[in-house]
Amino acid sequence: MKQLIPFTKMNGTGNDFIILDHRDRRFEDRILKKIAKSTCRRGLGLGADGLLLLEPSRTEVDFTMRIFNADGSEGEMCGNGARCMARYAYVKGIGKEHMIFDTLAGHVEAKVQGREVSIKLNDPSVIEMKKNIDLELPMVWTYIELGNPGVPHAVVSFKGLQDTPLGELQALGRRLRYHESFPKGANINFYEIFEDNSVLVRTYERGVEDITLACGTGSASVAIALALEGKMKGASVQILTMGGPLEINIGQMVPKVQNIYLTGETTFVAEGWICDEAVEEFEERRG
Numbered sequence: 550m551k552q553l554i555p556f557t558k559m560n561g562t563g564n565d566f567i568i569l570d571h572r573d574r575r576f577e578d579r580i581l582k583k584i585a586k587s588t589c590r591r592g593l594g595l596g597a598d599g600l601l602l603l604e605p606s607r608t609e610v611d612f613t614m615r616i617f618n619a620d621g622s623e624g625e626m627c628g629n630g631a632r633c634m635a636r637y638a639y640v641k642g643i644g645k646e647h648m649i650f651d652t653l654a655g656h657v658e659a660k661v662q663g664r665e666v667s668i669k670l671n672d673p674s675v676i677e678m679k680k681n682i683d684l685e686l687p688m689v690w691t692y693i694e695l696g697n698p699g700v701p702h703a704v705v706s707f708k709g710l711q712d713t714p715l716g717e718l719q720a721l722g723r724r725l726r727y728h729e730s731f732p733k734g735a736n737i738n739f740y741e742i743f744e745d746n747s748v749l750v751r752t753y754e755r756g757v758e759d760i761t762l763a764c765g766t767g768s769a770s771v772a773i774a775l776a777l778e779g780k781m782k783g784a785s786v787q788i789l790t791m792g793g794p795l796e797i798n799i800g801q802m803v804p805k806v807q808n809i810y811l812t813g814e815t816t817f818v819a820e821g822w823i824c825d826e827a828v829e830e831f832e833e834r835r836g
């Protein structure tokens with residue numbers, strides 16, 4: 550057995566991640582995909598929704614964050630992942646309380662205040678309001694991408710969400726996620742307004758291929774859709790996820806939606822070593 554690489558496991562409101570300090574960029578993308586798939590797998594691996602990598606920045610900012618989903622696909626951005634990454638960087642002395650980092654979707658600004666981390670999300674690059682899903686389903690979706698290229702999100706109103714068995718949502722999410730309207734697939738966010746400015750959200754995540762306990766960019770997409778429909782009172786909304794509450798604040802609506810903040814708690818779960826036996830066909834970058 551060989552100790553391969555130190556890891557930190559964290560969760561942001563129940564969205565859980567394995568974090569690797571990959572500033573030495575010792576693994577090629579092909580291997581990173583394998584590490585993500587093997588270690589995120591529950592039961593046989595550590596178990597997580599995704600693998601987060603802290604890499605050197607190619608620009609002026611503090612560092613770069615990359616996200617590989619549990620199935621090995623690379624995502625553009627991850628809101629809860631970014632909150633965990635910011636806290637990790639702060640605790641490890643890599644970033645200050647206020648930091649800026651790169652993602653495929655664009656720059657993310659973060660503010661760490663104890664366990665609570667607030668991030669400024671990427672501005673939306675695509676908003677398509679209220680399209681029909683298909684003739685069979687009496688549902689409409691709003692499609693939103695945060696960042697450019699952005700994480701794809703469909704927002705779907707769902708009556709009786711709280712009492713709907715997760716298996717049912719999972720089956721519907723899986724079906725919609727591959728819908729032809731979404732060329733790069735989509736995360737499917739089901740929501741129900743709970744009470745004034747409090748919204749229940751359940752997200753079927755692309756790349757995890759399951760309902761996760763919370764999704765940051767998904768929760769923000771729900772808030773944006775509600776704000777555009779005039780269903781939000783004020784600039785802030787509380788999103789009730791299965792992992793706990795998230796707060797979304799929309800700083801500007803006119804002439805376009807921007808300055809969107811995501812705030813919530815982060816938790817350090819464990820630290821240790823990933824062992825070579827856990828990763829199929831592992832190999833390090835040569836030279």
Ligand SMILES: N[C@H](CCC[C@H](N)C(=O)O)C(=O)O
Binds near residue numbers: 766
């Ligand atoms: N859970 C993440 C989104 C991950 C995106 C991923 N599922 C993908 O579509 O590649 C969040 O908090 O924003």
